[in-house]
Amino acid sequence: PTIFAITPTFARPVQKAELTRLAQTFLHIPNFYWIVVEDAINKTELVTNFLHESGLIYKHLNDVTPRTFKLGKNDPNWKKPRGVAQRNKALKWLRENYNSSQNAVVYFADDDNTYSLKLFKEMERIKVIGVWPVGLVGGLMVERPICDASTMKVTGFNAVWQPERKFPMDMAGFAINLRVILEKKDAWFSYESKNGYQETEILEQMVTRDQLEPLADCCTKVYVWHTRTEPSHLKEENLLIKKGRKSNVDIEV
Ligand code: UGA
Numbered sequence: 001p002t003i004f005a006i007t008p009t010f011a012r013p014v015q016k017a018e019l020t021r022l023a024q025t026f027l028h029i030p031n032f033y034w035i036v037v038e039d040a041i042n043k044t045e046l047v048t049n050f051l052h053e054s055g056l057i058y059k060h061l062n063d064v065t066p067r068t069f070k071l072g073k074n075d076p077n078w079k080k081p082r083g084v085a086q087r088n089k090a091l092k093w094l095r096e097n098y099n100s101s102q103n104a105v106v107y108f109a110d111d112d113n114t115y116s117l118k119l120f121k122e123m124e125r126i127k128v129i130g131v132w133p134v135g136l137v138g139g140l141m142v143e144r145p146i147c148d149a150s151t152m153k154v155t156g157f158n159a160v161w162q163p164e165r166k167f168p169m170d171m172a173g174f175a176i177n178l179r180v181i182l183e184k185k186d187a188w189f190s191y192e193s194k195n196g197y198q199e200t201e202i203l204e205q206m207v208t209r210d211q212l213e214p215l216a217d218c219c220t221k222v223y224v225w226h227t228r229t230e231p232s233h234l235k236e237e238n239l240l241i242k243k244g245r246k247s248n249v250d251i252e253v
Pocket residue numbers: 007008009010038039065070071077080081082083086109110111112170171172195196197198226228
């Protein structure tokens with residue numbers, strides 16, 4: 001199957017570094033199709049050139065987060081759901097451009113996480129929805145579906161943070177067969193989602209708990225980590241900017 005990875009991304013000092021790390025992982029994956037959706041009014045030159053030179057098969061989209069839903073400078077990052085408009089744009093594009101004769105799996109691959117190649121190998125087997133552990137998320141070393149090895153069924157989750165969610169999982173912890181995305185054509189992400197409810201709300205629109213297919217050795221292996229990059233500290237740069245002598249006038253970082 002083709003693996004469609006949907007990556008929302010936004011301009012910030014670390015963006016090109018994040019995208020480079022991702023692209024160089026994805027180059028190793030057979031039948032990989034990267035859907036990159038910029039959180040921007042217009043596609044940027046940086047991302048346009050980056051994708052062009054990446055060597056990957058990709059679709060470059062953009063959709064700006066409405067101002068009222070954008071995080072303020074001093075807002076904690078959990079205050080608003082992130083990636084909503086961008087992931088919806090990608091779902092719309094898939095639904096408009098593919099039909100169920102396309103054998104494919106769809107994965108929401110944020111630009112800051114760390115992905116093992118083993119994860120994408122697992123995804124090839126997904127019939128409806130595959131699930132697996134995610135490292136470093138939900139305040140735990142690992143959040144994971146509980147898998148019964150005798151039946152190969154998911155019997156619960158180990159989440160401690162908001163465990164009452166029907167699907168208490170991070171976005172990085174599942175991938176969905178394209179057929180399901182096409183069949184459930186009215187399933188969308190929403191800005192109305194409570195903090196931490198994006199995953200469960202999209203999944204509740206598309207699948208039931210008994211359809212979960214535990215992967216990664218009955219959810220005993222970690223192949224993806226919810227890493228987060230520290231914002232770069234640019235104190236000296238800001239001094240230079242004030243003097244009109246910024247360090248990156250003629251060089252893309
Ligand atoms: C957690 C989950 O891992 C995300 O998948 C989920 O979207 C998010 O919570 C949420 O509840 O909204 P977290 O690490 O806090 O993730 O989120 P980010 O990595 O900051 O953002 C998720 C994606 O949206 C990233 O690919 C990021 O580049 C993108 N993003 C973020 C934008 O496109 N615009 C923004 O203003 C912020």
